[in-house]
Structures are given as structure tokens and as C-alpha cells.
Amino acid sequence: MTSTIKVAVLGAAGRMGTNVCAAVEGAADLELVARLDAGDDIAAGLAASGADVVVDFTVPSVTEANVHAAIDAGMHVVVGTTGWDDDSRGRVTDHLARRAAEGVALGVLIAPNFGLSAVLAMTFAAKAARYFESVEVVELHHPDKVDAPSGTARHTARAIAAARAEAGVAPSPDATEDGWEARGMDVDGVRVHAVRLRGLVAHEEILLGNVGEQLSIRQDSFDRMSFMPGVLLGVREVGGRPGLTVGLEHVLDLS
Ligand SMILES: NC(=O)C1=CN([C@@H]2O[C@H](COP(=O)(O)OP(=O)(O)OC[C@H]3O[C@@H](n4cnc5c(N)ncnc54)[C@H](O)[C@@H]3O)[C@@H](O)[C@H]2O)C=CC1
Numbered sequence: 001m002t003s004t005i006k007v008a009v010l011g012a013a014g015r016m017g018t019n020v021c022a023a024v025e026g027a028a029d030l031e032l033v034a035r036l037d038a039g040d041d042i043a044a045g046l047a048a049s050g051a052d053v054v055v056d057f058t059v060p061s062v063t064e065a066n067v068h069a070a071i072d073a074g075m076h077v078v079v080g081t082t083g084w085d086d087d088s089r090g091r092v093t094d095h096l097a098r099r100a101a102e103g104v105a106l107g108v109l110i111a112p113n114f115g116l117s118a119v120l121a122m123t124f125a126a127k128a129a130r131y132f133e134s135v136e137v138v139e140l141h142h143p144d145k146v147d148a149p150s151g152t153a154r155h156t157a158r159a160i161a162a163a164r165a166e167a168g169v170a171p172s173p174d175a176t177e178d179g180w181e182a183r184g185m186d187v188d189g190v191r192v193h194a195v196r197l198r199g200l201v202a203h204e205e206i207l208l209g210n211v212g213e214q215l216s217i218r219q220d221s222f223d224r225m226s227f228m229p230g231v232l233l234g235v236r237e238v239g240g241r242p243g244l245t246v247g248l249e250h251v252l253d254l255s
């Protein structure tokens with residue numbers, strides 16, 4: 001008989017955490033062993049849970065500390081929470097390397113978006129980016145979101161910028177003078193715009209333009225259930241991927 005993967009969920013009372021707990025409970029090969037949220041002692045809760053994999057859908061201000069606590073506890077981690085940058089990802093890589101040197105090989109998967117449509121949109125945009133003079137990213141979300149722009153939009157812009165740099169493409173033209181404020185955030189030279197609107201869940205549009213033509217790549221997550229197949233895939237795969245993996249596209253082999 002194959003054993004189940006024991007899963008602890010951090011942020012279990014949140015919009016995503018609630019869905020993740022239900023998805024884990026509905027999967028025959030997974031076992032939900034802890035639901036932890038704000039106010040709980042995360043280190044103690046994880047130690048008591050005996051989890052194999054920790055899933056974090058909390059808030060940007062606490063997610064890094066949670067990941068280090070899980071690594072200290074000898075658990076693999078799947079992270080959906082946003083707010084990561086090169087420095088915080090670097091500290092996780094270093095922590096994983098220290099644990100590996102102690103003989104404890106752990107995997108951490110940080111994915112800004114677990115939705116298949118979003119991962120494909122990012123991948124297609126990065127592939128298209130070298131062929132267009134201009135590219136901008138627009139993300140649209142529910143107004144209860146605490147960060148802007150979204151982690152997905154930042155990840156998309158970084159991938160686009162890397163593809164354009166590799167191809168030697170010039171920066172998108174932009175004659176806007178300094179002091180005009182509606183040009184979005186500059187993420188590695190790609191402009192990212194954020195819309196917050198009641199009724200929305202999570203949406204992204206990548207606009208690519210040449211003289212006389214435009215390509216629009218649009219994805220819509222209408223329901224948080226759409227993230228669950230990706231989260232469960234991450235839970236099943238992370239133990240076999242020691243070190244830090246950033247982006248579900250690597251697990252899906254789309255990169
Ligand atoms: N990667 C992906 O596919 C997706 C990522 N997200 C991201 O996931 C995160 C959570 O999103 P939502 O569920 O919508 O937010 P939410 O606000 O509904 O849930 C966050 C939960 O974390 C809890 N929390 C706060 N501090 C905590 C702590 N120290 N320890 C444990 N729990 C704590 C809160 O009490 C709350 O229940 C955000 O960063 C969001 O951008 C959201 C949707 C999809």
C-alpha cells in the first residue's frame with residue numbers, strides 16, 4: 001500500500017487556504033494534518049503535525065518566516081503567497097543548502113500563480129516578447145488584495161524582460177516625460193498596471209504591439225478552484241525537487 005502525503009496548511013482560514021484544505025481533504029493520496037492561521041504558534045504547530053509538505057497561502061509580511069520555520073522542521077514547502085524578491089528567495093536557497101549539507105534534502109516551490117491559464121499566458125508572453133516593439137502588462141484583481149502589482153504580473157514582466165534581453169530587443173518606446181504618474185510600475189523595464197475592482201477574482205492581460213498590429217494574451221481566473229490542480233501537483237512533486245523552484249512552469253515543463 002502506498003502511503004499518503006501529510007499536508008499542513010498555513011493561512012488555512014483565508015480565501016485560498018480554505019480551498020486548499022478542501023482540495024487536500026478530497027484527494028485520496030493526501031492527508032490534511034494541520035490547519036494553522038494567524039495567532040497560532042507556527043513552529044509548534046508544524047512540529048506537532050508531522051507534515052511532509054507545508055502549503056503557505058498567508059500574507060507577504062509573514063510568508064518568508066513561515067518557509068524558514070518549515071525548513072527548520074524538515075518539511076518540504078509549497079508557497080502561493082506573493083511578496084517574494086531576489087533577497088528573500090536567496091535566503092531560502094541558502095537555508096536549503098545548509099540543510100542539504102546536514103543531510104536533509106528539502107524542496108521549496110514558490111509559484112506566484114497555480115492556475116494553468118495564468119502559467120500558459122506567462123509562457124506564451126515570454127515567447128512572443130522578442131517579436132514586438134512594445135509590451136505592457138495589466139493585472140486586474142478583487143479589491144481585498146493587499147499587494148500591487150500582483151506576484152503573477154511581476155513574474156510575467158521578469159520573464160518578458162529576460163526573453164527580450166536574451167534576444168537583444170530594445171526597450172519599449174515611451175516618450176512620457178518625468179512627473180506624469182499613470183505609467184504603472186517599472187519591473188525590469190516592463191510597465192505593469194494594476195486594477196482593483198469588486199466582482200473580479202484574478203486576471204491578467206499582456207499587450208504586445210508593433211506598427212499596425214497587436215497581440216493580446218488574456219487569462220481569467222473566475223474561481224479559486226482553478227488554482228487547486230496546480231497546488232496539488234506542487235504538493236505531489238515538491239519532495240522530488242530538492243532546492244528552490246520558482247514558478248509552476250518548471251514543474252509542468254513549460255519553461
Ligand atoms: N499562487 C497562487 O496561485 C495564488 C496566490 N495567492 C496569494 O496567496 C496569498 C493569500 O491570498 P488570500 O487567500 O486571498 O488571502 P486571505 O487574506 O484571504 O488569507 C490569508 C490568510 O493568512 C492568515 N495569516 C496572516 N498571518 C498569518 C501567520 N503569521 N501565520 C499563518 N496565517 C496567517 C490570515 O489570517 C488569513 O486567513 C496572497 O499573497 C495572494 O496574492 C492568491 C491566489 C492564488
Ligand SMILES: O=C(O)C1=N[C@H](C(=O)O)C[C@H](O)C1
Nearest residue numbers: 082112113145150151152202
Ligand atoms: O491575491 C490574489 O487573489 C492572487 N494573487 C496572486 C498574485 O498576486 O499573482 C495570484 C493570483 O493573481 C490571485
